[in-house]
Amino acid sequence: MITRANIFPTITGVLLLVLLPFIFQSPYHIQILTQLLIWAILFTGLDIAVGHAGLVSVAHGALFGLGAYVTGILTVDVGWGFWSTLPVAILVGALVGLGIGLLTLRMEGHYFVIATLGIGLLITIVIRNWTELTHGELGLSPVPKPISFESIPLNPSLTMYYLMAIVSFVCVAGSYLLMRTSTGRRLRAIRDNSALAAAVGIDVSRTRLVAFLISAGMAALAGSFQASYLSYIEPSIASYEVGFTALMAIIIGGRATVAGPFMGAAIFVVLPEILRSADEFRIITLGLILILVVLFAPDGLAGLSKIAFGKIANLFSGKPTNPNRNSSNVLLDRKDAS
């Protein structure tokens, strides 16, 4: 599946993943990078629903938290090892995703967003208040690390970083490969024009369900690693802000691209660090970036950079750019009010 077109970005990406810890050597920076990778997994998962299938979900924050809690409860209270909880977390996430998908199957536009918001909120409330199971605000700790660090000669944070680098690479590659199958093709067709997609024989509901299920599973997987990375989890890990943050990251980073989730994650991890000394301005800045992106760069930063790269490339080749080419702003069509 590696073609001439994608070999160069792939090598660049892998090199970046491998070499970044050598550029930012302090354990603090490496921890930030690890967090970035975990977010990127969540965002990549959500992007399958939002970017590829056009299903704008805000429930993924709750699904992320669900994954974290499955791992947290099974390791802390039941005593399982991390790796045996991972498949359970993914399965629970996917099943809940399937449930959400079935409930919202026929909803479009605003209704879908609000329905996922409501269902996500319900999951959050249950996590916060089912104290017998989740310990509520007290939280759960310590969630064990995936690897016993004694056996590996690297320092613990670097080991965790490389583990997350491998996992995020697998997730991104998996999502990329899935989109290179007929499933991805059908999803794009549905996102572009669902009536036409049905007319050429694509089972719109089933394809959307499959996408939502995979996307939910990946969000839960990211949550599972997040629990282990933080070692202590409490209900805010599943709050609706996480869902909105993920959605924002994809919109800002750019939908249906490989780089978009990473760019979004970079903004959401790096920005708070830059603004650490003036934390109260952090959310204003985020909000402003969001509004500006929505108003002026509806294809996100990845879209912007694509256009910029296209322009630079065309400076050399002399071809004019076609402004319509990169537009993927077809999440959902807005119907005329009349």
Place this chain on the structure above:
Amino acid sequence: MTEWILSTENLSRSFGGLAAVDQVSFQVKKDEVFGIVGPNGAGKSTLFNLIAGVLPPSHGKIEAFGHRIDRMPTQKRCWLGIGRTFQAAQMFPTHTIGESLLSAGSAKHRGVAGWLRPVDLKSDRQEMLEFLDFIGLAGMEDLLPSELTNLQQQKLAIGMALITDPQLLLLDEPSGGLIEAEVLELLAFIKSIRVRGITIVVIDHKMRLMMNLSDRIMVMSAGKMIALDVPKKIASDVNVQNAYLGRPAGSD
């Protein structure tokens, strides 16, 4: 013995008391071009939407290839062998022409293998190029639908319907937005589809096109079928002329 491919029986659809399609029964023969015409508001589009699966009928039934289809979901009608186009050619706006055809053909491979079928199979690409050639857009596979003329968009829409391997093709207003010269080219193109052994049902109000294209024409007015015959007889039918020029039927 003639073989019926599509038939309707007392097909009716009303919207809040108004019968848009009223007790329409007809049968389409294998390998014919069956035209449906009528003035604005006659119920053509509603009839088309009933057959294509956009609307359920209020009464009556539709059968195709021996199956009851009037409650069948759209994609299953496609699997049965019914391809369709839309009024105002529908496109996948961010797909290139090549991708559009590949996407349209993506659902005919079913089962798990169909879901996981890689997008860059040589055989699929070969098929796409053949269809591209057939619809006269060879060499344009990297363009976007918005870069095509109306006629080319219409041909692409028909191409996307054809790549699903239909035996029955439903065309909704294929001449919409075309200028006279383009209508003639479209006519030649639709005739070339017949050679592939595909039965065609077409709705259009460009009478010149319909008279030339159709083997039989059904005329609708106010939701009812008022005539069904070969084009020559239709043209001289007094009721038809009246329906078109706004005179009450039978007033002469």
Place this chain on the structure above:
Amino acid sequence: MCRMPILDARRAQIKRVGKIEMILNVTNLSLAYGSRIAVDQASMTVAASECVALVGANGAGKSTLLKSIVGIQNSFGGSISFDGRDVTKWTPEAAVRAGVILCPEGRHLFPEMSVRDNLLLGATKLNLSNAQTRAKIKEIEELFPVVNERKNQLAGTLSGGEQQMVALGRALMSQPKLLILDEPSLGLAPLLVERVFEIVLTILETGCSVLIAEQNVQSALGVAHRAYVMEAGKIVKSGDASRLSTDPALLSAFIGVDEI
């Protein structure tokens, strides 16, 4: 041939007076939806107190042309002038203030409002006093008895014919100088079609100009002084309405008889 006898009689009463003063001038107007050209270099005029018909198959570009005259669609070429001033880029609001009123295809009433409210909205740009508004509504109610009978009913619950009367009434509330009717007979039973055209004649008697787009060719030509025939975005024929109504070319444009 069957002509509507009432219409013929009434039509004879409307005579055009000596000097013809054009109030609407459309010159080489072109319009596109994206890459699709909907109106191609169309030119037409309407004189004061004149009734002009615009006929052609649907998809010919009639509606688009009419919408651009009232500023709902933007043209990319050509110009429009009304009452001697250039109005090519005006807003729908300015058009209504100037007395150019469109009664759109599909009526576009406010479905969840009473008939009375729909009428009041028609006069929204006139700044009438309460007494003037009442007088105006009374006038409309006399012209359309159904509007009076159903004044408190929601517009969306009316039948198609009743809705058309309300739409006409709403347009007349704005005191049009030029009333533009887009497919007023669409979806109406023959008797109601006749009623609509009778009303058009009544409106003409008040001195208001009427521009009417219709598929119902015979009726439209029955009330109009002049007519334009539109095909694929272009105006292909124009002339005296009574002459056009017997033109074999027109028949062929609609039915395509000539090629068999």
Place this chain on the structure above:
Amino acid sequence: MAADIAQNIANALMAGSIYGLLAVSLALVFGVLEVPQFAFGAHAMLGAYSVAILASYGYWIPVAAAIVLMAILGVLVQALIFDPLRNAPPATLFIAAFGLLLVLQGMALVLFGPNNHSVAPAIAGGTTILGASITYQRMLVVAAAIIAVLGLNVFLRYTKTGRNIRAVGQSRTGSLVVGLSPRRVGLITMAIGSALAGLAGALLAPIAQVYPTMADTLVIKAFIIIVLAGMGSINGALLGGFIVGLCESFGSAYLSLEFKDAYPVALFILILLVRPQGLYGKVVRVA
């Protein structure tokens, strides 16, 4: 027992009137402009802060100030954000509204700090009705919310501007042909919606703590209410507010207090199960 029930109903009416008022503001803006104005939660929060900051002027002057300030904010956000996005897809509007929510919350954080403010009730004391003890402030909240919605009804029904707003919500083409400017009507609509949200916050201030994220769950509930009521239905939104209030109040009294916020959501999902297509309806209905 009867006193318990009366107390629960009283609590439900109080909470419900705040939910209802916020839902009404959302329903108005959604019905006319199709904007899911998530940031109205922040508008309500700013309304509450207005009352808290201007407390030295008494209660009613700050409430009026909150209404006026939020109306101005409504005009600004409509002109700068939502009008330019009028042809954007729904998801984009959600994100823009959420961005606005962040900006407004961030501004509140910068201007007023993270600490809670509290506001003294306008009228002290209370009474007992059917065994339920009710403070006068709470009665005031319910009365003010009902009067505001009644006022909105009268405005939409009987004034020219109100009629124009309903017209734009019902048919864009229709309003264009009668010479209305949907953009200007949009500004007015957003101003009114924002003012109502501000009022909801101002009413809430004396009976709750005032802090930047105070209205977060409130606005989510308000959204759920307008989906239940049929988006765009104004009186349905107020009624929905009371139903959600009852649902919470009785749920926490007889089922479990911890899951107070979950009951309306569960009701919402239950309704989705019964009517999976949602409760549709777009145009602004006063009835």
